[in-house]
Amino acid sequence: MSRFLLLFGFALNALIGLSLANEPAWGYRCEHSNCKKVELTEENKKTAVSLSVCRLFCDEVYGTLWPKPTGEIAPSNEVVKINLHDITFKTNNFKLYPAYWAMATDRFLEMQKKKFPTKYSVKSGGNPLVIEVLVDSDDMTFNLDTYEGYKLKIVDQDGVHAIVTAKNFYGARNALESLSQLIVYDNIRNEIVIVSSTEFSDEPKFKYRAILLDTSRNYFSIEAIKRTIEGMAMVKLNTFHWHITDSQSFPMVVKSHPDLSKLGAYSPDKIYTAEDIKDVVRFAKARGIRVLPEFDAPAHVGEGWQKKGLTTCFNAQPWKDFCVEAPCGQLAVHKDELYDVLEDIYREMVENFEYPDLFHMGGDEVSVSCWNSSADLQKWMLNKNWGLTDKDFMRLWGHFQSNAISRLDKVNINKTQVILWTSHLTEEPFLSQYLNNERYIIQIWTTGDDPKVKTILEKGYKMIVSNYDALYFDCGFGAWVTDGNNWCSPYIGWQKVYDNRMENIAGNYVNQVYGAAAALWSEQVDEFALDAKLWPRASALAERLWSDPEGGWKSAESRMLVNRRRLVDIAGIAAERLQPEWCLQNEGDCPI
Numbered sequence: 001m002s003r004f005l006l007l008f009g010f011a012l013n014a015l016i017g018l019s020l021a022n023e024p025a026w027g028y029r030c031e032h033s034n035c036k037k038v039e040l041t042e043e044n045k046k047t048a049v050s051l052s053v054c055r056l057f058c059d060e061v062y063g064t065l066w067p068k069p070t071g072e073i074a075p076s077n078e079v080v081k082i083n084l085h086d087i088t089f090k091t092n093n094f095k096l097y098p099a100y101w102a103m104a105t106d107r108f109l110e111m112q113k114k115k116f117p118t119k120y121s122v123k124s125g126g127n128p129l130v131i132e133v134l135v136d137s138d139d140m141t142f143n144l145d146t147y148e149g150y151k152l153k154i155v156d157q158d159g160v161h162a163i164v165t166a167k168n169f170y171g172a173r174n175a176l177e178s179l180s181q182l183i184v185y186d187n188i189r190n191e192i193v194i195v196s197s198t199e200f201s202d203e204p205k206f207k208y209r210a211i212l213l214d215t216s217r218n219y220f221s222i223e224a225i226k227r228t229i230e231g232m233a234m235v236k237l238n239t240f241h242w243h244i245t246d247s248q249s250f251p252m253v254v255k256s257h258p259d260l261s262k263l264g265a266y267s268p269d270k271i272y273t274a275e276d277i278k279d280v281v282r283f284a285k286a287r288g289i290r291v292l293p294e295f296d297a298p299a300h301v302g303e304g305w306q307k308k309g310l311t312t313c314f315n316a317q318p319w320k321d322f323c324v325e326a327p328c329g330q331l332a333v334h335k336d337e338l339y340d341v342l343e344d345i346y347r348e349m350v351e352n353f354e355y356p357d358l359f360h361m362g363g364d365e366v367s368v369s370c371w372n373s374s375a376d377l378q379k380w381m382l383n384k385n386w387g388l389t390d391k392d393f394m395r396l397w398g399h400f401q402s403n404a405i406s407r408l409d410k411v412n413i414n415k416t417q418v419i420l421w422t423s424h425l426t427e428e429p430f431l432s433q434y435l436n437n438e439r440y441i442i443q444i445w446t447t448g449d450d451p452k453v454k455t456i457l458e459k460g461y462k463m464i465v466s467n468y469d470a471l472y473f474d475c476g477f478g479a480w481v482t483d484g485n486n487w488c489s490p491y492i493g494w495q496k497v498y499d500n501r502m503e504n505i506a507g508n509y510v511n512q513v514y515g516a517a518a519a520l521w522s523e524q525v526d527e528f529a530l531d532a533k534l535w536p537r538a539s540a541l542a543e544r545l546w547s548d549p550e551g552g553w554k555s556a557e558s559r560m561l562v563n564r565r566r567l568v569d570i571a572g573i574a575a576e577r578l579q580p581e582w583c584l585q586n587e588g589d590c591p592i
Contacts, residue, residue: 024040024050024187024188025039025040026038026039026040026585027039027040027044027045027048027049027050027188028048028049028050028051028053028054028058029048029049029054030054030057030058033058033059033060034058034558034587034588035051035054035055035058035063035558035587036586036587037585037586040188045188048188049186049188050185050186050187050188050189051187051584051585052064052184052185052186052187053079053184053186053193055184055558055559055562056079056182056184056195057075057076057077059558059559061073062075062181062182062195062198063558063559063562064181064182064184064559064562064566065178065181065182065559066181066235066539066542066543066559066560066562066563066566067235067236067539067542067543067546067547068543068546068547068549068556068559069178069200069201069202069547070201070202070203070204070205070546070547071200071201071202071203072200073198073199073200074197074198074199074200075198076154076195076196076197076198078195078196078197079184079186079193079194079195079196080127080156080160080193080194080196081125081126081127081189081191081192081193082126082127082128082129082160082183082192082193082194083124083125083126083127083128083129084112084113084122084126084192086126086127086128086129087109087112087128087129087130087131088128088129088130088131089105089131089132089133090130090131090132090133091132091133091134091135092133092134092135093133093134093135093137093138094135094138094169095138096138096139096140097138097140097169100140100169100285100286101169103286104169104172104173104176104286104287105176107286107287108176108179108180111180111570112180112183112192114569114570115183115184115185115192115569115570116185116190116192117185117187122185122190122191122192123189123190123191126191126192127156127159127160128159128160129159129160129161129162129194130159130160130161130162131161131162131164131176131179132161132162132163132164133164133166133172133175134163134164134165134166135165135166135167135168135169135171135172136166136167136168137167137168138169139168140168140169140285142170142285142288142290142357143357143358144207144208144357144358144417144514146168146170147167147168147170147171147203148170148171148174148203148204148236148238148288149166149167149171149174149201149202149203149204150164150165150166150171150172150174150175150178150201150202150203151164151165151166151175151199151200151201151202152164152175152178152179152198152199152200152201152202153198153199154179154182154194154195154196154197154198154199155197156196156197160194160196162179164176164179169288170238170288173233173286173287173288174202174236174288175202177233177234177236178202181566182194182195182198204236204238204545204546204547205545205546205547205548206502206513206514206515206516206545206546206548207514207515208238208239208464208514208515208516208517208545209236209237209238209239209515209516209541209542209545209546210237210238210239210240210241210292210464210515210516210517210518211228211232211237211239211240211241211517211518211520211534211538212241212243212294212466212517212518212519212520212521213225213228213240213241213242213243213520213522213530214243214246214519214520214521214522215242215243215244215251215272215522216243216244216245216246216248216249216250216251216522217246217248217249217521217522217523218522218523218525218526219249219251219266219270219526219527220522220526220527220530221527222272222276222279222280224527224530225240225280226280226283227530227531227571227572227573228240228530228534229280229283229284229287229289230287230571230573231531231534231535231538231567231571231573232287232289232538232542233287233288233289234566234567234570234571235538235539235542235543235546235563236288236542236546237289237538237541237542237545238288238289238290239289239290239291239292239515239517240280240284240289240290240291240292241292241294241360241517241519242280242291242292242293242294243294243296243360243521244272244293244294244295245264245295245296245300245301245304246296246300246301246302247299247300247301247302247303247323247327247328247329248302248303248327249264249265249266249270249303249304250263250264250265250303250304250305251264251265251266251270251271251272252271252272252277252349253271253272253273253274254344254345254348255274255348256344256347256348257341257344257345259304259307259308260304260305260345261304262304263303263304263305263306263307264303264304264305265304274348274351274352277291277352277353278352278354281352281353281354282354285354290356290357290358291353291356292356292358292359292360292419293349293350293353293356293359293360294360294361294362294419295345295346295349295360295361295362296360296361296362296363296364297331297342297361297362297363297400297404298330298331298333298363298366298397298400298404299323299329299330299331299362299363299364299365299366299367299370300329300362300364300365301329301330301331302314302315302327302328302329303327303329305329308341309332309335310331310332310335310337310338310341311329311330311331311332312329312330312331312332312370312371312373312374312377313328313329313330313367313369313370313371313373313374314327314328314329315327315328315329316328316370316373321369322367322369322370322373323365323367323370324365324367325481325523326481328367328370329370330366330367330370330371331400332374332376332377333371333396333397333399333400333403334376334377334380334381334396334399339403339404339407342404342407343407343410343411346407346408346411346412347411350408350411350412350413355412355413355414356416357414357416357417358416358417358418358419358441359408359412359416359417359418359419360418360419360420360443361401361404361405361408361418361419361420362420362421363401363420363421363423363425364421364422364423364445365423366397366423366424366425368390368393371393371396372388372393377396381396390424394424394425394430394434397425397430397434398425398430398433398434401425401434401435402434405418405439417439417440417441417462418439418440418441419440419441419442419443419464420435420440420441420442420443421442421443421444421445422442422443422444422445422446422452422456426442426452426456427452427455428455428459431455431456431459431461432459435461437459437460437461437462440461441461441462441463441464441514442456442461442462442463442464443463443464443465443466443517444456444463444464444465444466444467444505445466445467445468445472445519446467446468447467447468447469448465448467448469448470448500448504448505449505450467453505453506454507454509457506457509457512458509460512461512462512462513462514463506463512463513463514464513464514464515464516464517465502465505465506465513465515465516465517466516466517466518466519467500467505468488468519469488469492470492470496470497470500471492471497471500471516471517471518471519471541472488472492472518472519472521473492473518473519473520473533473534473537473538474486474488474519474520474521474522474523474524474525474533475488475489475490475491475492476488476489476490476491476492477489477491477524478524480523480524486524492537493537494536494537494539494540494553494560494578495540495552495553497518497537497540497541497544498540498541498543498544498552498553498556499544499552499553500516500541500544501544501548502515502516502544502545502548503548515545516541516544516545518534518537518538518541520533520534531573531574531575532574532575532576533576535564535567535573535574535575535576536560536563536564536567536575536576536578537576539560539563539564539567540553540556540560543556554591557591558584558587558588560578561578561579561583561584562584564576564577564578565584
């Protein structure tokens with residue numbers, strides 16, 4: 001035998017061995033809404049289905065969809081092979097902003113390419129897929145009144161046709177997300193398949209579906225932020241709440257006040273320029289997500305403000321006497337020149353964030369003892385015939401809010417609603433006295449059963465929910481300023497997130513709840529721990545806010561495992577593993 005034939009024989013044997021090793025030994029059949037594993041034999045190989053195909057049909061809804069759609073689904077129990085190289089889009093619109101639609105379609109195509117193993121090529125051939133998208137308007141405005149719903153219809157006729165109807169880009173984008181989840185890899189036949197026919201409508205129950213990421217206490221790269229936004233898009237969350245500054249660092253570059261980031265950033269490379277922010281905003285918009293800026297004040301300021309003379313109790317020690325965590329710092333709200341600086345910051349923020357429809361002014365954990373430590377501030381209050389009681393300091397805080405919001409309005413082309421955290425100021429009598437319920441939205445971070453929540457709602461305020469007993473994702477780890485566990489322990493599992501119903505928190509006032517946000521404060525998180533702390537728990541919040549299903553977490557468990565796997569495989573998100581893979585392959589056998 002020649003050397004060439006010998007080498008060819010070795011290569012052929014290796015390929016045959018690889019092929020045999022890659023052939024699955026198991027298939028699945030649907031029994032009582034569960035996918036049951038069956039050993040593949042020559043007799044059943046033609047009729048057995050892969051786990052991914054079984055999950056499509058063996059559920060009350062398509063078991064690959066997350067979040068669960070809100071409309072009735074016309075089910076199908078057949079799939080058809082499609083050709084990944086023959087997917088085309090047809091649309092009647094998107095002429096005003098073609099770049100965003102191009103980004104959405106390119107992303108869709110890239111997602112499909114990530115669905116089969118990289119060790120060998122998917123089988124060639126298959127039906128063409130034509131995606132026809134019909135929208136009513138080219139308008140890309142996104143606010144709390146924007147309709148995000150859609151209708152999706154799939155038919156197998158002269159190739160596979162998917163027909164999307166929506167009012168705007170955002171509904172169409174959501175439809176593409178669902179369509180992508182109905183396309184799966186069949187590892188028995190080594191092909192990409194899609195549901196042969198279906199039809200359903202879908203729209204979210206809540207308008208505001210968010211993740212908060214604190215990028216001040218620890219820095220997160222733009223790549224990590226984009227990866228988070230990518231995961232959000234996959235589960236139809238629609239708001240990235242960017243807590244971009246705090247007392248520990250000031251990483252946001254303000255061109256009119258460069259000293260803020262120069263003195264306040266952890267290092268010259270740990271900053272966010274105007275170009276960085278605009279890049280994130282546009283990346284998110286193409287995925288149906290607003291980027292909500294938060295400039296926390298009048299507390300939670302410090303680093304970066306050293307040379308301005310506009311703070312009180314900056315880095316005061318012992319810090320526990322002046323604030324809740326080091327370093328301390330609050331704005332010197334009695335100084336008129338402060339508001340000129342705030343106006344400059346607000347101007348650049350609204351420009352860089354492309355004039356967002358909402359603005360977050362923070363407003364949490366203001367310390368009376370911090371303000372009261374300033375003799376200059378005390379003198380100013382006494383000269384106005386105020387006292388130095390708790391009531392007087394709430395009046396001082398009201399003075400700040402009035403001046404700050406007037407400066408925001410000067411630089412913002414849209415008179416946006418302003419969000420504030422719950423605090424002493426959001427309690428009566430100060431709530432009604434200083435905060436107009438037509439202008440302010442209150443974001444709660446107390447427990448879900450706090451009676452103060454009902455008081456806020458009774459006064460007519462709209463609300464965003466971030467109750468720390470279910471939606472603070474930094475809870476349940478070791479303390480960082482003392483021994484033991486951190487203050488909001490224990491750890492919150494995805495099950496508790498999923499069962500955290502807005503109706504249970506707001507009662508009869510649930511129509512005043514815009515939605516909710518999972519918060520990841522970053523005292524003990526950086527981008528290397530980011531994915532596992534957010535995902536897939538944020539997916540649980542996404543389904544609760546999108547479809548608000550009647551069933552509890554147990555009814556969603558199998559789909560959650562599929563969703564977690566999709567986040568890993570398609571977005572490269574290092575999501576926390578919830579169970580052994582055996583549980584996914586033996587559905588229904590793990591839960592007690």
